[in-house]
Amino acid sequence: MKEVIVDKIHEIEREHQVKILFAVESGSRAWGFPSRDSDYDVRFVYIHRPEWYLSIDEKRDVIEVPINEQLDINGWDIRKALKLFRKSNPPLLEWLGSDIRYYEAYGFKEDMLALSDRVFSPRASVHHYLHMATGNFRGYLQGEQVKIKKIFYLLRPILACKWVEKYNANPPILFQDLVGDLVTEPELKAAIEDLLRRKIAGEELDLEHRVEVIHEFIEKEIEHLTEFARSAHSELEDPTQMLDELFRKYLKIVWNFG
Structure with missing residues (x-):
């Protein structure tokens, strides 16, 4: 190609x-x-x-x-x-x-x-990724069933925001780098890695019941990062x-x- x-x-x-x-x-x-x-x-x-x-x-x-x-x-x-x-x-x-x-x-x-x-600019970065995450959350993760693809379109911008919060630097592009550094809770990490394996195998269009440990992480982080975005600044x-x-x-x- x-x-x-x-x-x-x-x-x-x-x-x-x-x-x-x-x-x-x-x-x-x-x-x-x-x-x-x-x-x-x-x-x-x-x-x-x-x-x-x-x-x-x-x-x-x-x-x-x-x-x-x-x-x-x-x-x-x-x-x-x-x-x-x-x-x-x-x-x-x-x-x-x-x-x-x-x-x-x-x-x-x-x-x-x-x-x-x-x-x-940490401020520009956080606002961009948080806007992406909140838009996708409202649009795709409100029901009991969700598409695997949309979960990753939420997790990546959330983790990008968390990288900026932690390092005050531009986040790496690879999702796996973000997960490896920022996701430390074993159950959450295992759930993300399982979904990642399935997505790469071609199951991204499948509807399934939302994974509660991931859903709870997303909700909690959107609330937290919304507060963080208010204080993010750049000089x-x-x-x-x-x-x-x-x-x-x-x-x-x-x-x-x-």
């Missing part, structure tokens, strides 16, 4: 007259809990030619490829990515941390990773000048501009 994805990346470059700086996997495969039939969620950052940016009009800064049963591919223009990086955008930080890498060029991803500690220097310089650096490297 990697060869198919790399071919698609080069096709996007030709069709849109851009250069892709990196492309990675996101979603359940990157998080460590894919099912047998999980599709590939490919995310990338790209850069246009310099003249594209020299315009009085704002232009579309996203490339989206029609989704099929196997592939979901879309990406952000470098300027959009750097604006979101300035805000400590958690999905973008997950892209940078993904262990499933399809394509990298020019060193841009390494430069962003080197700067990630200087833009990371960061404005990174705009630094990111402007990074933007100009890659216009020059990729297109020999300036």
Whole structure:
């Protein structure tokens, strides 16, 4: 599949007259809990030619490829990515941390990773993951029967919040790393590991009675993390000048501009 994805990346470059700086996997495969039939969620950052940016009009800064049963591919223009990086955008930080890498060029991803500690906002991270958890809890875990897939879409953001609370740092992308560090109660850990095994085996669509030890953990942590989110704060220097310089650096490297 990697060869198919790399071919698609080069096709996007030709069709849109851009250069892709990196492309990675996101979603359940990157998080460590894919099912047998999980599709590939490919995310990338790209850069246009310099003249594209020299315009009085704002232009579309996203490339989206029609989704099929196997592939979901879309990406952000470098300027959009750097604006979101300035805000400590958690999905973008997950892209940078993904262990499933399809394509990298020019060193841009390494430069962003080197700067990630200087833009990371505990407040932005906690609010993002807590919003995700509470939304999924209201939407999918109110009944007596739940889908295995939805449980993980609650557990991962909750554990991501707990990582920020414990370490004041960006959480790792792998679900197993979060569980190994943060889940210490044996019964809860065993229940999570059993569900993880079943999900990877392809049972994510099955409805079943909710697992009370997990449900109680989720309820308790949402209440606790809601309180924690109110006190989470960030004191960061404005990174705009630094990111402007990074933007100009890659216009020059990729297109020999300036």
